[in-house]
Every structure is written in structure tokens, then in C-alpha cells.
Amino acid sequence: MNAPLVGQPIERIEDLRLLRGAGCFTDDIAAPDALAAVILRSPLAHGLITRLDTEAAQKLPGVVSIITARTIGMPVPTIPLRLAPLAELVPYEQPVIAQDRVRYVGEPIAMVVATSAAIAEDALDLIELEIAPLPAIVTNDDAAAAAALLFPDSGSNLCITYTARLGDAAQEFPGAIIVEDDFSTQRHTAATMETRGLLARWDAARGHLTVHGAAKAPWAGRRMLARQLGLDEFSIDMIAVDVGGGFGMRGEFYPEDFLVPFAARHLDRPVKWIEDRREHLLSANHAREFDAHLQLILSPAGDILAVRGRARCNLGAYMRANASIAPRNVAQFFSGPYRIPNIAIDTDVFLTNKTPTGTYRGPGRFETDFFRERLLDLAAERLGMDRVVLRRRNLITSAQMPHPIATVSAPVKAEELDSGDYAETLDRCLGAIGWDRLQPLRGQRINGRHHGVAVGCFIEGGAAGPSEHARLELGADGMVDVFVGSSMVGQGLETVLLQISADALGLPMERLRIFHGSTTYLRIGFGSFHSRSTVMGGTAILNAATTLKEAIRAAAGRRLNCAPDEVLLGAGTATNPSGAIVNWAELAADVPAAPGQFDNHTHTYAYGAHAAHVGVDIATGHVEIFD
Amino acid sequence: MxxxxxxxxxxxxxxxxxxxxxxxxxxxxxxxxxxxxxxxxxxxxxxxxxxxxxxxxxxxxxxxxxxxxxxxxxxxxxxxSNPDALTPLQAAFRKHGALQCGFCTPGMIVTAHALLSANPDADADTIRDMLSGNLCRCTGYISIIEAVLDARAAYQEARA
The missing domain is CATH 3.10.20.30 (Beta-grasp domain)
Incomplete structure (x- = not known):
């Protein structure tokens, strides 16, 4: 067999279509029979809907239907938490359409379905909407002061407090140095190049719904949609096509993921909705808006003894499907790769009249990494220690693993760092940027820019969560079809998983085809998030490949009159000890489809270090990244 | 209408x-x-x-x-594009890993083609300036600039 493909720089197979503009993103699916949906969204951050009159809009030629909460039937369904669900969060789930109250600019109020998107947009202007404004809760301070309540029945805008605990951070630390400060991180949003979009078809005769535009976790979305629509899960197909960027935002269940399929079934017509950029910025998950007051407690020699403090998450208007993750992570991952024996961090999660938030590129870790690394710089300054020396002194060593990290309240799960050499990544990072050479530039003003150099260390979770599934099928053409639950979110999944498949089977990549991310391919599957698809989907494929090769050996043994373990497998061939040979293609009818599954419910943590050299123009605030 | x-x-x-x-x-x-x-x-x-x-x-x-x-x-x-082979720009994008999700890529290729057709000797600054109106959210831009620089040779040959 040739050198393994895994580890080789392979030119990606998906590039061949994407470079030619021949990919198929959701809006590229030809659907001339589809109606177009557009959504009336709240122009106010907070208020009570006092009038919603769709009569004039309904009369516009080309308008087929205008769907409101009344069409769906009140109370309308809400969107459940996909990750870390808790009973106490249920009251804050987002309804799929506003009923009597709007809580953020962009909240869906009505959906117009028409023969073209242009006509549907014309009709939006004819809907008569009146909203009696309520005070808008914008900041965490506003939310705490509670001049208005987003959910009056709850009596507070505090949705939940997550606590992270390790050891006893409340104890006295005689003679210790306390470094403390306030921190904040601003809101971000994914702004994927391709906006969201869906195409739903209802087959009334079969009672079957097909939804194109699924991504990330199609099986979970199907389960939620089935429950909301009162359908059997297997009456719904979620189809994934090319995806123009995920970043954690795409593929979670949003209001439109109910509204568009609902409309298709309600009208018995295909319905397509393509988000426009303004809608994307208003309605797709935001992220990152935290503030914190934290104390880092150190011995005079520079050993971290404890951290304690409080972070606050500006959640936005609802607790969306994956919104619990960032506030949990801010508390749990403050310690990062460092030895901090005593931890007490609480994260208050506040409801505000902003777009709801969700996961985005290292949710919660980006925020808490900044808080921690800044505190370490402040501590180094206070102690008169070198910043790198202080960090290296406190990094967890390989010998100290497994090392526990803080446990977060609800749902409780003990976590540990099981392996790694954190000091090595720090050293390599400093070497790569030329840390020593850059030190004299720190604080210098050169050509109007003040130079700064900094380094930080981090851990990043991944490769865990629900089981992933795969199935391999040998065809009579000698090709092996690879079916996997992992979904493509623009990350090059097809090439990676085919590299793994080809190595496992000893076949060239050209002899394999990959089918991924649609519920039609596997009865059970999961998807791509939490940096998991290579490990989870790839290992499910490896397990399936073992089963497939056993089946090929068994079939070849019968054909070649030898025991299965005497069969030597080559690239698409099977040989017996006397040299008789049969091609896999000839065995296809005797080789059943091979399922594979991989489970890893233990969180594992990758790690790294990052250094930057920047120049800040004090007059304009412009930051230039030099390295 | x-x-x-x-x-x-x-x-x-x-x-x-x-x-x-x-x-x-x-x-x-x-x-x-x-x-x-x-x-x-x-x-x-x-x-x-x-x-x-x-x-x-x-x-x-x-x-x-x-x-x-x-x-x-x-x-x-x-x-x-043609079905038989990638064009020099497309091949360079593939070689340099200048795309991930591929949604911005057609716009990048078309813009770069316009530039190199008019100026096959464009330097990195010129390429950066020309592509400054094309956004990418996945790769960052370094690999894209490298790909366009690499593709210049084919346009220089075509001119000669």
C-alpha cells in the first residue's frame, strides 16, 4: 500500500465544483414551482403588538398567503434547547413567530408567501402594523435594573446563573496578591458569506416533507420540526447542500426553520426563503457580549492560588437552541491551560432586547481567554515578573494530568484535561514570532503607531457530543459509497473524510464517493459542530471500514475456497494463499452494507498559544497587525 | 409586472x-x-x-x-471555466488553499481575472487593492493573494 493519505497535503475534491461556480448552495436549487417567502420583522426592540392588519397586503396580485401566529394557532410552538437543556430555561425559549409581544428588532411577526420575492416584499409594505413601545433593555445594567421585564411572569430579567467551582476560592489567602479588573467583549455575529435559506416541499399524498438547506445538525433539526408539526420524524427529510460558511451560527433551529416548512404544508406548495443580508444581521445568532469583574489571587512568588468573580452575559431576547454554551464556557474555561486550584466564577445570563445569541467560533472561550490573559499581564506587572515566566510557571504540566477543571452547575459534569504539553506550544509560539527580538519594540511609538506585543495560551474543546454514524456500501462497479452523519459547513469535510476512508480501505480516493449530512443517507446521524466531524465522523467511518473489510474477506473466502483470515486484501482485490484473485466488484452482491458508529462523550481539549505584534494609531484607534 | x-x-x-x-x-x-x-x-x-x-x-x-x-x-x-481543466487562476486557488466554503470564490476569480488580463505583472499591493472589494469569511486573504500572484505567470505567457 502507498503512503497514507491522511497527513498528506491533498488538493480538495470539493474545489473542483466550487472554483467553477458549479457548487449548489440553497438558493441555487432550481425550483421554478416554488413560492417565495419573505418575513415581516419587528422594527422595535420591545413592545406590544396592538394591530396587525394583513388585508390590503393579501389583496396584492401574486400574494398567496400571509402567515401570522393566528394562522399557526396560539400558543405557537417554541424552539427547544439542543445543547445543555434545563427545565428552568423553557420559559425563555423563542416562539417561532411573535404573538402579542416583540422582544428584539428583527423578530418575525408575519410571513408573506407570494409568486415572487419581489411581490412578497411589496406586500410587506402593505401590512399595517402597530406596536405600543415598551422600554428597551439594552445593557446588562438595564436588565438588572429591570425598568421593564422581557418576561413579566418571571419577575426578573435574570434568566439563569451558571456557577463554576473548584476547591475553595472563598477562603482567606493570607499574604497573597490580588489583581482585579473589569473586562468586556463586544457583540459579534457570524455574517457568513451565504445567508441562511430554506426550500420546503410538502407531498400531501405521502404526508412527507422535504427541507433543503439543512446544515450542522440535520437530525436534531428534524426531531424538533417533527414535534412542532405533529409529524413522525421519518416523514421529514432534511437535505444538506453546499454551505457558505457555518461558524456555529448556521444550522441551528431558527423561527424560519419552522415557518417555511409550515407554509409549504399549509399551502401544499413548495416554499423558498432566502434571507437577505439585513435580515441576517438582525436575526441570525449574535455572540460574545459579556462583561466581567474578576480577581486573580497569586502568591508573591507568582503561583496562581485562586480566581473569583462574576461574568455577565447579554443573552438577547430569548434562550436559543445553543445559547447556554457561551455563558457556561465563560465560567468553566477561565482557567484555560493553567493550574488554578480554587475557582469560583458565576455567570449571570441577562435577557435584553437585542438579537438572541448562540455559539460562534469558540463560544465563551474567546471571551474568557481574553479576561484571563489580560489578568495575567496585569499580575505580571504587579509582581514585577516577566509575562512569559509567569505563564510558564502556572501552566499545567504533562505530569500533572489528568487535571480537573471547574465543574459548572446544571447540567453538572466533571471535566478534566487529560493530556497535552502546554509549555511546548508556548515555546514554539514565542520562537515563531521572534518574541525576544520584539521585546524592545514594546511601548515604542514608531511612525505614529504605538507597538504592542502579547502572548496568550488557551485550550479548545472538541471531538465529543452525541454518537456519530456512518455506513459503507460496496457497489457492483467496485466503488465504495461512504455515507456519514457529519455535515459540511464549508470546512472541506469531503476531502478529509475521503482521505480517512481511502486509507482505511486501501483504495485510491477516486474509488470512493461521499454522501453526507442529509437525513436520507442514514437513519441515525448527528452532524458537525464543536470541532467534531473529523474525529467523530472519521472514526465512525474507520469502524465501518473494519466491518466492510471483514465482510469482503468472508465473501472472498467463500469464492476462493479459503478461510477469511487467509484472504489478502489489496486495492480493490482479494487474493487467497495460492494466488487466486477476485475483484471487490465481483463480490459486491455478497457484501452487505457495513454500519459504523463512534461514541465519545468525554470532552477532550486541544491547546495552543498565540502571539501578536500590533501597532495602534492613538489618533484614530486603528490597529495594524504586523505579525 | x-x-x-x-x-x-x-x-x-x-x-x-x-x-x-x-x-x-x-x-x-x-x-x-x-x-x-x-x-x-x-x-x-x-x-x-x-x-x-x-x-x-x-x-x-x-x-x-x-x-x-x-x-x-x-x-x-x-x-x-471549462469542464476539462481548471484555469490557471482556479488551479492556483486550489493549490494555495485559497477557498474553504467557496461562496466568495467565483467573485474572487472573476475580479482577479479582470486584473491579470489587464495587468499580468500586478504586484501584491495591486492585487490586494483590487481584491479589497471582495470579502471572504473563511480563509483570510493571504492564501488568496498568494494564489493570484502564482497565476500571473500564465497571464504573462498569454501576453507574450
Whole structure:
């Protein structure tokens, strides 16, 4: 067999279509029979809907239907938490359409379905909407002061407090140095190049719904949609096509993921909705808006003894499907790769009249990494220690693993760092940027820019969560079809998983085809998030490949009159000890489809270090990244 | 909605379209002609994904009405591609890992093609300036600049 493909720089197979503009993103699916949906969204951050009159809009030629909460039937369904669900969060789930109250600019109020998107947009202007404004809760301070309540029945805008605990951070630390400060991180949003979009078809005769535009976790979305629509899960197909960027935002269940399929079934017509950029910025998950007051407690020699403090998450208007993750992570991952024996961090999660938030590129870790690394710089300054020396002194060593990290309240799960050499990544990072050479530039003003150099260390979770599934099928053409639950979110999944498949089977990549991310391919599957698809989907494929090769050996043994373990497998061939040979293609009818599954419910943590050299123009605030 | 007839050339073929006056060129290309390689990322002229060639110049098809294309020659990513082999720019993008999700890529290729056709010797600063109107959210831009620099040789040869 040739050198393994895994580890080789392979030119990606998906590039061949994407470079030619021949990919198929959701809006590229030809659907001339589809109606177009557009959504009336709240122009106010907070208020009570006092009038919603769709009569004039309904009369516009080309308008087929205008769907409101009344069409769906009140109370309308809400969107459940996909990750870390808790009973106490249920009251804050987002309804799929506003009923009597709007809580953020962009909240869906009505959906117009028409023969073209242009006509549907014309009709939006004819809907008569009146909203009696309520005070808008914008900041965490506003939310705490509670001049208005987003959910009056709850009596507070505090949705939940997550606590992270390790050891006893409340104890006295005689003679210790306390470094403390306030921190904040601003809101971000994914702004994927391709906006969201869906195409739903209802087959009334079969009672079957097909939804194109699924991504990330199609099986979970199907389960939620089935429950909301009162359908059997297997009456719904979620189809994934090319995806123009995920970043954690795409593929979670949003209001439109109910509204568009609902409309298709309600009208018995295909319905397509393509988000426009303004809608994307208003309605797709935001992220990152935290503030914190934290104390880092150190011995005079520079050993971290404890951290304690409080972070606050500006959640936005609802607790969306994956919104619990960032506030949990801010508390749990403050310690990062460092030895901090005593931890007490609480994260208050506040409801505000902003777009709801969700996961985005290292949710919660980006925020808490900044808080921690800044505190370490402040501590180094206070102690008169070198910043790198202080960090290296406190990094967890390989010998100290497994090392526990803080446990977060609800749902409780003990976590540990099981392996790694954190000091090595720090050293390599400093070497790569030329840390020593850059030190004299720190604080210098050169050509109007003040130079700064900094380094930080981090851990990043991944490769865990629900089981992933795969199935391999040998065809009579000698090709092996690879079916996997992992979904493509623009990350090059097809090439990676085919590299793994080809190595496992000893076949060239050209002899394999990959089918991924649609519920039609596997009865059970999961998807791509939490940096998991290579490990989870790839290992499910490896397990399936073992089963497939056993089946090929068994079939070849019968054909070649030898025991299965005497069969030597080559690239698409099977040989017996006397040299008789049969091609896999000839065995296809005797080789059943091979399922594979991989489970890893233990969180594992990758790690790294990052250094930057920047120049800040004090007059304009412009930051230039030099390295 | 009444339509207006227009005649233009699209990827070398004489093309007749009947379009509503308010239809943007990007929508006409995608919906009426099925040329879905031209992607609409923002419809505001901000992202560059919908870039096409209009008489050889890189323009945003979301900022033009389809009726304005009457009498002009349009080239889309499909017109810059062939099924047999990747073009030098496409091959360079692949080699340098200059794409991930691929949604911005047609606009990048079309813009870079316009630049290198006019100036095969473009330096990194010129390339960076030309591509500054094309947004990518996945790769960052370094690999894209490297790919365009690498593709220059083929355009220099074509000139010679």
C-alpha cells in the first residue's frame, strides 16, 4: 500500500465544483414551482403588538398567503434547547413567530408567501402594523435594573446563573496578591458569506416533507420540526447542500426553520426563503457580549492560588437552541491551560432586547481567554515578573494530568484535561514570532503607531457530543459509497473524510464517493459542530471500514475456497494463499452494507498559544497587525 | 409586472431576455439564465461575490439593473471555466488553499481575472487593492493573494 493519505497535503475534491461556480448552495436549487417567502420583522426592540392588519397586503396580485401566529394557532410552538437543556430555561425559549409581544428588532411577526420575492416584499409594505413601545433593555445594567421585564411572569430579567467551582476560592489567602479588573467583549455575529435559506416541499399524498438547506445538525433539526408539526420524524427529510460558511451560527433551529416548512404544508406548495443580508444581521445568532469583574489571587512568588468573580452575559431576547454554551464556557474555561486550584466564577445570563445569541467560533472561550490573559499581564506587572515566566510557571504540566477543571452547575459534569504539553506550544509560539527580538519594540511609538506585543495560551474543546454514524456500501462497479452523519459547513469535510476512508480501505480516493449530512443517507446521524466531524465522523467511518473489510474477506473466502483470515486484501482485490484473485466488484452482491458508529462523550481539549505584534494609531484607534 | 426586452451577449452567446425593469442583473443571470455561479452575498455592493465581467471590466451584478446590460457583453464564472481543466487562476486557488466554503470564490476569480488580463505583472499591493472589494469569511486573504500572484505567470505567457 502507498503512503497514507491522511497527513498528506491533498488538493480538495470539493474545489473542483466550487472554483467553477458549479457548487449548489440553497438558493441555487432550481425550483421554478416554488413560492417565495419573505418575513415581516419587528422594527422595535420591545413592545406590544396592538394591530396587525394583513388585508390590503393579501389583496396584492401574486400574494398567496400571509402567515401570522393566528394562522399557526396560539400558543405557537417554541424552539427547544439542543445543547445543555434545563427545565428552568423553557420559559425563555423563542416562539417561532411573535404573538402579542416583540422582544428584539428583527423578530418575525408575519410571513408573506407570494409568486415572487419581489411581490412578497411589496406586500410587506402593505401590512399595517402597530406596536405600543415598551422600554428597551439594552445593557446588562438595564436588565438588572429591570425598568421593564422581557418576561413579566418571571419577575426578573435574570434568566439563569451558571456557577463554576473548584476547591475553595472563598477562603482567606493570607499574604497573597490580588489583581482585579473589569473586562468586556463586544457583540459579534457570524455574517457568513451565504445567508441562511430554506426550500420546503410538502407531498400531501405521502404526508412527507422535504427541507433543503439543512446544515450542522440535520437530525436534531428534524426531531424538533417533527414535534412542532405533529409529524413522525421519518416523514421529514432534511437535505444538506453546499454551505457558505457555518461558524456555529448556521444550522441551528431558527423561527424560519419552522415557518417555511409550515407554509409549504399549509399551502401544499413548495416554499423558498432566502434571507437577505439585513435580515441576517438582525436575526441570525449574535455572540460574545459579556462583561466581567474578576480577581486573580497569586502568591508573591507568582503561583496562581485562586480566581473569583462574576461574568455577565447579554443573552438577547430569548434562550436559543445553543445559547447556554457561551455563558457556561465563560465560567468553566477561565482557567484555560493553567493550574488554578480554587475557582469560583458565576455567570449571570441577562435577557435584553437585542438579537438572541448562540455559539460562534469558540463560544465563551474567546471571551474568557481574553479576561484571563489580560489578568495575567496585569499580575505580571504587579509582581514585577516577566509575562512569559509567569505563564510558564502556572501552566499545567504533562505530569500533572489528568487535571480537573471547574465543574459548572446544571447540567453538572466533571471535566478534566487529560493530556497535552502546554509549555511546548508556548515555546514554539514565542520562537515563531521572534518574541525576544520584539521585546524592545514594546511601548515604542514608531511612525505614529504605538507597538504592542502579547502572548496568550488557551485550550479548545472538541471531538465529543452525541454518537456519530456512518455506513459503507460496496457497489457492483467496485466503488465504495461512504455515507456519514457529519455535515459540511464549508470546512472541506469531503476531502478529509475521503482521505480517512481511502486509507482505511486501501483504495485510491477516486474509488470512493461521499454522501453526507442529509437525513436520507442514514437513519441515525448527528452532524458537525464543536470541532467534531473529523474525529467523530472519521472514526465512525474507520469502524465501518473494519466491518466492510471483514465482510469482503468472508465473501472472498467463500469464492476462493479459503478461510477469511487467509484472504489478502489489496486495492480493490482479494487474493487467497495460492494466488487466486477476485475483484471487490465481483463480490459486491455478497457484501452487505457495513454500519459504523463512534461514541465519545468525554470532552477532550486541544491547546495552543498565540502571539501578536500590533501597532495602534492613538489618533484614530486603528490597529495594524504586523505579525 | 411589465417586462422589457433586452439583447446582450452572455458568456459569448447572443442572449435575449425579457426582464422586469426592477430586476437586478444578478437575479436575471441566476434565475432567468440559471447561471448560479454568480453568488449574491449582500445585494448591497459590499461583498463582491456577485462580480461579473461587463465588457471585460469587473462589476457587481447586484448594483446593476438587468436592463442596463442591453448591448453589452457579460462574462460570468461559468464563462471563465471549462469542464476539462481548471484555469490557471482556479488551479492556483486550489493549490494555495485559497477557498474553504467557496461562496466568495467565483467573485474572487472573476475580479482577479479582470486584473491579470489587464495587468499580468500586478504586484501584491495591486492585487490586494483590487481584491479589497471582495470579502471572504473563511480563509483570510493571504492564501488568496498568494494564489493570484502564482497565476500571473500564465497571464504573462498569454501576453507574450
Amino acid at each position: 411589465p417586462t422589457l426586452p433586452i439583447d446582450c451577449t452572455v458568456n459569448g452567446a447572443a442572449t435575449h431576455l425579457d426582464v422586469a425593469p426592477r430586476t437586478i442583473l444578478a437575479d436575471a443571470l441566476r434565475q432567468d439564465l440559471g447561471l448560479t455561479g454568480t453568488h449574491v452575498g449582500c445585494a448591497h455592493g459590499s461583498c463582491g461575490a456577485c462580480t461579473i465581467l461587463l465588457d471585460g471590466a469587473a462589476v457587481r451584478s447586484c448594483l446593476m439593473l438587468a436592463v442596463q446590460a442591453a448591448g453589452h457583453a457579460i462574462t460570468t464564472i461559468e464563462g471563465l
